[in-house]
Amino acid sequence: MKLYADDPSHRLRQALGDALVLAWILLWARVAYETHQQVERLGAPGREIEQAGSDLTRRLTSAGDSAGGLPLVGDRLRDALTGASGAGSALQEAGRTQQDAVSGLALLLAVLVLLLPAAAVLARWLPRRIGWVREAAVARRLTLGPDGLEVLAVRALAQRPLADLAALPAGTVRGWRDGDPSAARALAAMQLRSLGLAQGVPAPTTPPGQRP
Incomplete structure (x- = not known):
């Protein structure tokens, strides 16, 4: 399979065209990466909520364990505090949900930022390059x-x-x-x-x- 022409000027034009297409795709890949990173930063509140829920759960559980040693009301107080730790678990789940939503959005936007400009160029460049490769192969066979x-x-x-x-x-x-x-x-x-x-x-x- 012949990818480039024999004529130096023709081959140079092909190489420059290929290089420009590659540079275009790499440029938008970089933009897509930066977009992903910027959107991912929006997940910081979700991480803080998850951490706050984790801290709340740990503290309430620790307090319940400590209260369990109190006379008369120790068991009831421990059960109440342990039950209240469920609020911390809910906060953790809410934080994780928000982070998942932000991550999904970051990935979607990154894919779109890369795919749309790359597809616009490849839709014109790729058929021409493939067409030339096929034409050149057939032409060389015909000469024989x-x-x-x-x-x-x-x-x-x-x-x-x-x-x-x-x-x-x-x-x-x-x-x-x-x-x-x-x-x-x-x-x-x-x-x-x-x-x-x-x-x-x-x-x-x-x-x-x-x-x-």
């Missing part, structure tokens, strides 16, 4: 096949701008139509050149019974 010269010539006539065709030596198209191998080679080389590929178009073999 018996009918490749004619196929490339027809492709050039169908695709190349009129200005490029007009720049060909006079009579090239007429010569191709009349079966002139050199005209077919010129058109095929033009098509390969448009893809940035080396113009190694083999000379066609002379059919039996015909003079070269």
Whole structure:
């Protein structure tokens, strides 16, 4: 699989394009990371609530254990304090819930910040790059096949701008139509050149019974 053209200028344009796309994605990956970090900071109150609930539970439980040693009311007071520690557990759960909500929001925003700009560029860049790789692979195979010269010539006539065709030596198209191998080679080389590929178009073999 050929990823880059043979022609230096064409290959340079491809490399620069790939580098720009990569830089764009890395830039937005950095922005997405910073967004995630900034939103995650909103979870600080939730962590404080969880910590406060944990402290409240621990203190009420400790107080209940201490009160258990009091005469007459010790058991009742211990049970009351231990039961009240459930409020601390509720605070802990509320703090964790808030942190989970903030974490989910941070992740969602980070994904969107990265995905939307990256997808906008990849939707245009990727089909072109894949299309070139496929075209180049097929073109190279055609140069090795018996009918490749004619196929490339027809492709050039169908695709190349009129200005490029007009720049060909006079009579090239007429010569191709009349079966002139050199005209077919010129058109095929033009098509390969448009893809940035080396113009190694083999000379066609002379059919039996015909003079070269």
